[in-house]
Amino acid sequence: MIDDATINMRLPVLSDSAIQQMFDEINTNGFCCVPNYIDAKDLQRMQGFVSGAVARSEHEYVVFRGSEAVLGTGMDELATSAEFTSIFSRLYTLALGDAPPQVTFYQILRCLTGKGAASNSLIFHYDSYLITALIPVTIPGSGKRGDFLLFPNTRKVRAFYATNLVDKLLLDNRVTQFVLRRLAQARNPPLVRVPMVPGNLYLFWGYRSIHTNEPCDPDSVRATALYHFADPHANSSLKASLRQS
Numbered sequence: 001m002i003d004d005a006t007i008n009m010r011l012p013v014l015s016d017s018a019i020q021q022m023f024d025e026i027n028t029n030g031f032c033c034v035p036n037y038i039d040a041k042d043l044q045r046m047q048g049f050v051s052g053a054v055a056r057s058e059h060e061y062v063v064f065r066g067s068e069a070v071l072g073t074g075m076d077e078l079a080t081s082a083e084f085t086s087i088f089s090r091l092y093t094l095a096l097g098d099a100p101p102q103v104t105f106y107q108i109l110r111c112l113t114g115k116g117a118a119s120n121s122l123i124f125h126y127d128s129y130l131i132t133a134l135i136p137v138t139i140p141g142s143g144k145r146g147d148f149l150l151f152p153n154t155r156k157v158r159a160f161y162a163t164n165l166v167d168k169l170l171l172d173n174r175v176t177q178f179v180l181r182r183l184a185q186a187r188n189p190p191l192v193r194v195p196m197v198p199g200n201l202y203l204f205w206g207y208r209s210i211h212t213n214e215p216c217d218p219d220s221v222r223a224t225a226l227y228h229f230a231d232p233h234a235n236s237s238l239k240a241s242l243r244q245s
Contacts, residue, residue, distance in 0.1 A: 030152025037201035061116020129228035132206030161236035
């Protein structure tokens with residue numbers, strides 16, 4: 001159990017001009033990176049949680065969803081921090097020209113290791129949310145490191161959920177996945193390969209970009225915290241009916 005008295009997130013405050021530069025980089029390069037976004041002491045706290053979780057899972061793949069699943073680690077505080085959430089609201093306004101909704105996240109912590117390191121990797125997909133933030137917590141120092149792979153900005157925001165669903169179905173099949181994996185092996189554009197550095201903050205248009213991660217070696221650990229914001233189809237009646245069926 002982590003002592004609440006030790007909790008004191010230290011986050012940089014990003015100016016509007018910095019956010020504009022990040023927005024331009026995402027549109028041009030497919031992603032942007034804020035180096036050393038997480039303070040070393042806060043990162044150490046997160047890594048301690050990951051180490052314990054992996055040990056309890058007997059060194060197999062484990063995932064945590066939501067802030068309550070990672071209470072006291074700093075990852076929960078990050079989700080409500082004004083410094084962090086303002087990044088998303090300002091990027092949203094730049095991307096869509098609209099006032100942003102209240103910033104709430106679909107939050108995940110993925111810990112790749114063991115046999116699950118391979119079976120939960122190289123699955124190319126679109127996110128359901130416009131903006132995705134990725135924070136590497138633990139990354140292997142050698143061997144297969146689980147690089148982030150990205151085909152950036154391959155579609156626009158769809159006006160209808162049904163069109164979005166067709167996009168996902170066309171992507172989620174053996175033939176398409178095979179072709180994308182072969183392209184990833186070739187390491188040629190338009191694929192973007194991003195080596196992960198613990199404590200950095202990476203942002204990209206998760207909804208618009210085909211992406212995945214490479215596997216890490218089964219005896220190592222690759223843990224990443226993901227924060228997803230702004231579902232363009234949150235109010236879709238078709239989406240609601242599919243959930244109920």
